[in-house]
Amino acid sequence: HFNDPLFIRVGNEMIPTELAKQIFPLISEVIDKVESINNFNVNFDPLTSDQLFTIAMTDVSHLVLLPQLTNYLKEKAPLIRLNIRPITPETSYQMANGEIDLAIGFLPQLEEGFYQQKFFRQHYVVISSKSHPRLDPNNFTLEDYMRESHIDIDAGIGHYHIKNELQNKGLDRNILIRLPSYLGVGLVVQETDAIATVPYYLSQVLLVRENLQILPAPLDFPTYDVKQHWHMSCHHKSSHKWFRQTCYELFKTA
Known part of the structure; x- marks a missing residue:
């Protein structure tokens, strides 16, 4: 040569x-x-490694998954650090160039060109104040749903699942407030008579923190899969494999 x-x-x-x-x-x-x-x-050892993992997450994943992951790492990998980023149009590019290690949530835009692993399937329920004067979880109808004022959450693809299902049936809700994310929905619902349609696992988290009740969704809103996604450049890295497996074991049944 x-x-x-x-x-x-x-x-x-x-x-x-x-x-x-x-x-x-x-x-x-x-x-x-x-x-x-x-x-x-x-030589990667989770007990002694101080590696920084950068994760892109939806806001629902922040509330449902991040506390559990943080508590696990505190016990099993106390020096590991996390950098949490939002999902943006640049997420796929940032994963490809190594800025982001893992993306977690309902992310159909990452179905092509990335490795992926399913955690669990998510469905929708309705939440209201526990002291709501008109709603009974054991007898909640579509008529009840359409009569009440709604908190609408404009957050990601899931928002369009709800909107499209209602439009397909010719239904138009009375929207009292539109929120940009799920982060404040529990408190707003608790303090008003408005209701909100939210992912089931999020409702379980909110139920513990807020004075809420869960009502079955009166429509068959589409379900979706929550997954972790990663780029091929990370696939064989032992530290990354350990982190992915940790997330899978923690969240495979949420």
């Missing part, structure tokens, strides 16, 4: 040529980097 033997025999010894001497530092640097990568993969 170099049009040079690189080594020549002198007696019983192999002596490097001038070209070999010139390229040796470059080759040595490459070998050192490869060994460093191999050592990093082989």
